[in-house]
Amino acid sequence: xxxxxxxxxxxxxxxxxxxxxxxxxxxxxxxxxxxxxxxxxxxxxxxxxxxxxxxxxxxxxxxxxxxxxxxxxxxxxxxxxxxxxxxxxxxx
Amino acid sequence: xxxxxxxxxxxxxxxxxxxxxxxxxxxxxxxxxxxxxxxxxxxxxxxxxxxxxxxxxxxxxxxxxxxxxxxxxxxxxxxxxxxxxxxxxxxxxxxxxxxxxxxxxxxxxxxxxxxxxxxxxxxxxxxxxxxxxxxxxxxxxxxxxxxxxxxxxxxxxxxxxxxxxxxxxxxxxxxxxxxxxxxxxxxxxxxxxxxxxxxxxxxxxxxxxxxxxxxxxxxxxxxxxxxxxxxxxxxxxxxxxxxxxxxxxxxxxxxxxxxxxxxxxxxxxxxxxxxxxxxxxxxxxxxxxxxxxxxxxxxxxxxxxxxxxxxxx
Numbered sequence: 001x002x003x004x005x006x007x008x009x010x011x012x013x014x015x016x017x018x019x020x021x022x023x024x025x026x027x028x029x030x031x032x033x034x035x036x037x038x039x040x041x042x043x044x045x046x047x048x049x050x051x052x053x054x055x056x057x058x059x060x061x062x063x064x065x066x067x068x069x070x071x072x073x074x075x076x077x078x079x080x081x082x083x084x085x086x087x088x089x090x091x092x
Numbered sequence: 093x094x095x096x097x098x099x100x101x102x103x104x105x106x107x108x109x110x111x112x113x114x115x116x117x118x119x120x121x122x123x124x125x126x127x128x129x130x131x132x133x134x135x136x137x138x139x140x141x142x143x144x145x146x147x148x149x150x151x152x153x154x155x156x157x158x159x160x161x162x163x164x165x166x167x168x169x170x171x172x173x174x175x176x177x178x179x180x181x182x183x184x185x186x187x188x189x190x191x192x193x194x195x196x197x198x199x200x201x202x203x204x205x206x207x208x209x210x211x212x213x214x215x216x217x218x219x220x221x222x223x224x225x226x227x228x229x230x231x232x233x234x235x236x237x238x239x240x241x242x243x244x245x246x247x248x249x250x251x252x253x254x255x256x257x258x259x260x261x262x263x264x265x266x267x268x269x270x271x272x273x274x275x276x277x278x279x280x281x282x283x284x285x286x287x288x289x290x291x292x293x294x295x296x297x298x299x300x301x302x303x304x305x306x307x308x309x310x311x312x313x314x315x316x317x318x319x320x321x322x323x324x325x326x327x328x329x330x331x332x333x334x335x336x337x338x339x340x341x342x343x344x345x346x347x348x349x350x351x352x353x354x355x356x357x358x359x360x361x362x363x364x365x366x367x368x369x370x371x372x373x374x375x376x377x378x379x380x381x382x383x384x385x386x387x388x389x390x391x392x393x394x395x396x397x398x399x400x401x402x403x404x405x
Contacts, residue, residue, distance in 0.1 A: 014212055016121040020158055025117040029212030034118035 003077060003091055005055025009048040010090045017045065026088055035086070040065065041079055048089065054080075099275055100317055103282035106159040109275075113159075120158035123147060123165060124247075126209050126216045130167075131248025133180045140250040141167040141177065142234070142241060144224065144262050146276070148253040151244050153283040161276070164206075164217040168234060171222040174205070178220060181207045186218065194391045198383035201227060201376075224262065226269050227360070228376020230302045230369065237262075257293045260284045261303055268306035268366050271359070272313060272344050281314050285323075295329045302368040305332050309340050309366070316346065339365045 011017070016027040024042040026035045037045055043064060047057045054076065061072035083089040102109035110116045127147065134141060142148075146162030154160050169177045178188050186207040191199045203222040208215055223229040241252035254262060260281060267277035298307045308330035315323040331337070343362040360377055367373040 016125055018121055018124070020117050020120070021156065025114075025121060027118045027121045027214075029122075029214055032213035034114060034121075036114055036117070 003054050003080065005053060005058070007054050007091050008051055009054070009057075009080065009083075010092050011048060012088055012090065015088050017049070019046065028086070028088060030087070033086075035088070037079075040075060044076060044079055054091075096317075099278060102279045103318055106154055106279050106283065107156060109279060110159060110161060116161055117158045119161070120150070122211060122214055122216050123150075123162075125211065126165060126218065127244075127247055127251060129184055129209075130165075130181065130218070131251040133184045134177065134250035135248045137176060137180050139169070139173055139177055139180065140238070140252060141169045141220075142238060142252050142254060143244060144168055144221075144254060144259070145266060145280075148244065149259060149263070149280050149283065151247075152253045153256070153259070153280070153287050155283075160280075164219050166219050166221060166224070168221045168224065168237075170234075174220065174222055178205055178207065181218065181220070185209060193394075195387050196390055197386040198380060201380055201383060203229065224266060224269075226363075227380045228367075228369075228373050230265070230372075232261075232265075232301045233297075256284050256287050256289050257297060260289050260294060261298055261301060261307070264298075264306050264310040265301075265303060267310050268303075268363070271362060272309060277310070278314055278317050281310065282318060285314070285318075285320075291326050291329070294326070298330065302372075304330050304368055305336060305340060305366045308332055308337070309344055313346065336365075 012028075014029045016029060018025055019042055022039070022042065024037040024045040026037070026045070028034070040061060043061065044057055047060060052060070058069060058073045058076055061067065061076065062069050065072070067075075080089065080091060084091065098108060107113060127143070130141075143165065145166045146160050147165040150157045150160035150162070167177070182188050186209050189206040189208070203225075205220045207218045207220060209218065210216075223232060223234065225232070237254050237258045238252060240255040240258060242255075243249040244251050244253045253259070263277050263280045263284070267274055270277070294307075298304055308327060311323060311327045311330065314320075315327055332340075343365045364370070364373055
């Protein structure tokens with residue numbers, strides 16, 4: 001999945017989400033399926049909600065979790081790939 | 093059979109009651125969305141509703157609002173605003189259940205209408221009540237409950253949550269109607285108690301609402317579950333005398349068994365034990381009996397008309 005740093009992530013309108021006790025809960029109303037995200041996933045989801053670009057989100061992960069940019073980008077792309085596959089987000 | 097250890101644990105931490113916390117969190121998202129939409133629709137029309145039981149307790153008394161499981165959202169509206177509220181919910185996309193054809197006369201006495209919201213693949217049931225009692229409503233001062241209520245955090249101002257004292261009495265009333273077989277009532281009461289219930293206000297309102305015997309039964313049970321000595325004095329203030337206590341103990345054996353609640357003659361007999369207003373109860377049950385009879389006569393008359401039409405054809 002090739003994503004440029006300038007791209008933003010749009011959350012599908014049929015997805016309800018909220019961070020509860022530090023964990024983002026996503027509910028896909030179309031299928032009735034729910035998902036829970038771990039700490040990094042929760043931070044990324046909150047950044048996506050704010051309209052942050054992929055590049056800015058990567059930089060934030062690097063700053064918060066003290067990982068190198070390659071690892072952060074790889075984690076982000078893996079999450080985006082999974083969320084896109086499940087129809088929860090679109091990368092615009 | 094209810095697992096008492098689990099119930100006790102849930103009174104301490106309601107998450108212990110949940111079988112699937114992930115599902116409870118997802119259900120909470122749906123509930124918040126539906127409440128937000130309902131609140132906005134009522135706000136727009138200058139209406140307001142009390143949110144009672146689970147949906148409001150989750151937000152006001154539970155440490156984690158998602159941890160209160162529930163099957164529906166309960167609203168209490170002014171009788172004069174029932175139709176306008178139902179119209180607002182229907183406009184929002186809710187499906188208002190019609191009055192059952194075989195309950196044309198008695199249905200109104202139950203004081204509730206069901207509205208179903210469909211969010212994609214998920215359904216959310218909202219019950220709109222004008223009171224939450226059954227057959228012969230106790231003299232609950234719903235306007236007073238409204239005056240003492242407060243808007244729910246993060247939701248439109250038209251959605252009001254009762255004060256802790258009022259809510260404790262509403263939970264006790266609902267528990268009584270369920271023959272004290274609704275285990276979450278104890279978890280709800282434990283959370284309210286933790287938030288701080290003013291016992292003097294509770295006792296005064298319980299007497300006004302004619303809920304003394306139900307309070308005695310419910311708080312005795314809560315005391316036994318929580319093993320909280322500070323509840324003893326409160327229970328004593330509802331002491332209804334030895335004979336009434338014995339009758340209540342016979343009608344409602346200690347400890348919830350998890351049996352389903354069924355409206356019927358035995359239920360009416362058991363409920364009579366809890367009533368402080370026998371005349372009102374007698375009038376209410378008689379009125380309900382007559383209405384049920386009228387339901388049956390109407391159904392029979394309608395069936396015979398259909399049969400006559402079929403044979404003419």
